[in-house]
Amino acid sequence: MAHIVVLGAGIGGIPFAYEMREKLKHGDKITVIGSSDSFQFVPSNPWVAVNWRSRDDIMVDLKPVFKRMGFDFHTCGAKLLHADDNKVELNDGTMVDYDYLVIATGPELAFDEIEGLGPEANTQSVCHVDHAVLASERWEEFCKNPGPLVIGAVQGASCFGPAYEFAMIAETDLRKRKIRDKVPMIFVTSEPYIGHLGLGGVGDTKGLIESEFRERHIRWITNAKVDKVDPGKMHVTEHDMDGKPTKSHELDFGFSMLLPAFRGVPAVAKVEGLCNPRGFILVDDYQRNPKYRNIFSVGVCIAIPPVEPTPVPTGCPKTGYMIETMVSATVHNIRNLIDGGEPDHQGSWSAMCLADFGDTGTAFVAIPQIPPRNVNWSGSGKWVHLAKIAFEKYFMRKIKRGIAEPIYEKRILKLMGLTRLKIGGQP
DSSP, X not given: OOEEEEEOOSTTHHHHHHHHHTTOOTTOEEEEEXXXXXXXXXXXXXXXXXXXXXXXXXEEEHHHHHHHHTOEEEOSOEEEEEGGGTEEEXXXXXXXXXXXXXXXXXXXXXXXXXXXXXXXXXXXXXXXXHHHHHHHHHHHHHHXXXXXXXXXXXXXXXXOHHHHHHHHHHHHHHHHTTOGGGOOEEEEEXXXXXXXXXXXXXXXXXXXXXXXXXXTTEEEEOSEEEEEEETTEEEEEEEOTTSOEEEEEEEEOSEEEEEOOEEOOHHHHTSTTTBOTTSOBOOOTTSBOSSSTTEEEOGGGBOOOOSXXXXXXXXXXXXXXXXXXXXXXXXXXXXXXXXXXXXXOOOOOOEEEEEEOSSSEEEEEEESSSSSOSEEEEEESHHHHXXXXXXXXXXXXXXXXXXXXXXXXXXXXXXXXXXXXXXXXXX
């Protein structure tokens, strides 16, 4: 008999709970702790921000789903992890005991690290559905009185794909509204070059995305640090490849969306031996924390070092394919421990992404994520846009119906025509 607690009800936590349920034996129990009673499909937030989707389109009420599946579900969020006592303290004062804990919280968004950054200040975000809905309201106001548009990702950011997606989706929406000619666009990023993605590039992502930017008349500044953001004006310092400041920019904007840096959530970030200084969970090859041997972690909240040094700090992304393999490995490893064995499954630590560009898109596969790679592939075309829509529909159906099947290898690789690839990275 084992009580498995999942801290986080997002793209990592819910698939883990679904897969773990398939491995339960008599007396085993799963409890899920979330910060709300709903699931949000975060990859669709760029569409929400330009009103191509509504909040309801990308949300699932988890209460009836979890009730049907037999999960205990707490929706008030975690206040503090008491790792030495195997307890999670909730925001309502309740204590939840566990035998095994899986941390899948995602990150805290570090808007406060740059003056004027974030939805409560002077820029928009697509990191949360609430931010995307607010951005959609500001977007409609902007389109009535169009002007300069600044989009990008700040120093320390590790998730660059949504910034590129939003830039292209916004540009497509402006063309559909026939006001593109009234909107100068510039992309600001901490990456050393366009298409770096925190991965050192994958295939020809540099050439593919630069070509899209040229075709769409989007200028860019790389190796950029955002110093501060005033209302309607962004202060940016450009650096050379040695990290030395070379040029200061003052960028006027009527609308801006910048992705922030991430850090660990407060409920776990200060637990000694659990996290790195940034608050991300330390894990071994089996997704298990080296100090607390009954704590595992999956998703964006785990600690992964940057792929390579860059003149301006960039982080390493954790894509859905990687998260899916982390989840499957953790399920097998916890089952092994319950049965008296030892962990023996590892995630692939490979990257796969479908980046929608509004009416086309770019896809890439990096196996392994850190170069040199066995597979280093990228491609583009309208098929990526259609594949992203198909992926959204299937993933939402999976969440609503409690489907435990991993979908990247079986569905997305098929859409890409790369069915020869297998989990673990061997073609």
